[in-house]
Amino acid sequence: MRNNKFNLIHFLNRESIAGLVFSLPFIIGFFMFLLVPMGISLYYSFCDYNILSPPVFAGLKNYIKMFQDETFYKTIGVTLYFALVSVPLRLVFALIVALILFKTTKATGLYRAAYYLPSIIGGSVAVSILWKRMFAIDGVINKLLGAMGLPSEFSWLGDTRTAIWTLIILAVWQFGSSMLIFLSSLKQIPSTLYEASTVDGAGKVKQFFHITLPLLTPTIFFNLVMQMINGFLAFTQCYIITQGKPMNSTLFYTVYMYQQSFEYSNTGYGAALAWVMLGIVGLMTLLIFGTKKFWVYEGGV
């Protein structure tokens, strides 16, 4: 009995140790590349620091400066606008196209591929420089409008009303991966549900709102959370296509943070901006989670 117990403890010990050993890369990585950098930057956010000279403790100066910085408010507005418009639009598109493609025909694979391709390469620099040229005054958008006899001299990237929309369109264009997620969720809805409701006399529209949509809400929720976070943190597109112009109307928070830290050498201020961003993203995520119980269906099928 005693021997048995000893073996059991020994065995448990071994398992717990082996588990730790396998998890070791993450434990080290989490510490070295996440906690330590965040700790350092937290300290620097309370300092006057420009990378070249050593940091000087300055208390809340950076944070106070932020509240007086008009550009800071502007970038939050721009970024929120971008995320709040582009993410829901992208999800709606993804859902509509997923519903259309759910009906399988011989060409479905091909269509799915065409819709998915932009998501694969959409984040690349290549697409960003392409976008910049497409919306240029002599770009393809204006030329196509001209060919249709419409006004074709518009400066899409130079107007404060439209510049942000070029970035939104670029984001919505990449709805493909959400579409795939919706497609695989749609496949998991048992067809018996539809059959039963048809017997009960429900039409297609009713079926969509009472079966399909509720059962998709967990997927929509997950996508919403992840994409809002990513939407809030977009960088490459803005940095390459508009650089915040015109008049900061497209200046994303991340790009502003980059400018402050590396172009204007206000690294301490940049570190403070990073921490405030973390707070905003966390708050936003909590907010979305807070709405979960009102619209996400969590019962089984």
Added chain:
Amino acid sequence: MAGRIIYHVIVCGIGLIMIYPLLWMVMSSLKDTKTIFTTANQLIPEQITFQNYINGWRGFGKVTFGTFFMNSLFISIIATIGTVISSALVAYGMARFKFKGRKFLFVSMLATMMLPAQVLMIPQYLWYQKLGWVGSYLPLIVPYYFAVQGFFVYLIMNFINGLPVELDEAAKIDGCSYYRIFTKIIMPLIAPAMITGGIFSFMWRWDDFLSALLYVNESMRYPVSLALKLFSDPGSSSDYGAMFAMASLSVLPAVLIFIFLQKYLVEGISTSGLKG
């Protein structure tokens, strides 16, 4: 019948709009660089020329795009190997073992999924600067050997959770150590998940622009993403033909992966997206 035709017309139409920008980019790269914008509304070039590819490949200064592509390949492959191996190890540890702090680690891992690189941009820069890594490839490679991207751990974990525990247990009874179980039993079985992860990792590393922008400062060592940006810098010669040619080449790996390995991509997106 009429309904079916309308369906296909609509779906094809949207599909065309979706890929039109990419078609335009590739077609423009085959036009004479002077005519790209004067003929922007014609998709098909009147005369196909590869001169843009020749001009573009010359690159900037004395550095050709051959160097940029080699740099990108090097970074992407080395970082991807690290991501896949370390994520598989950690996924196995978290999926199959009970140990103190496992729950905390799991939550931390999920947190890294929610915490994209941009938040860490400045904190990590300051830290790498302290370590003396700025200006080298180390920040672009070393972190990936420590499973810092929760997505991959999560992806492989889901896969391991789908494998019967009896396999591990049988091997354990036969006297197999956990480490042998991992290399001899688990690794071969999770190969599909590792391939899926590897593909995503490769494409993300290939596209990575922000860390290259922050840490690579010699043009000799630029990856393609950073080199492409030089085309759109103000004051550059603005040879748009060459720019489109190199941009087209730079998305080629992703497009090839897309064409030949689509199965893995779709699987990765569906499984990781679903079980959130």
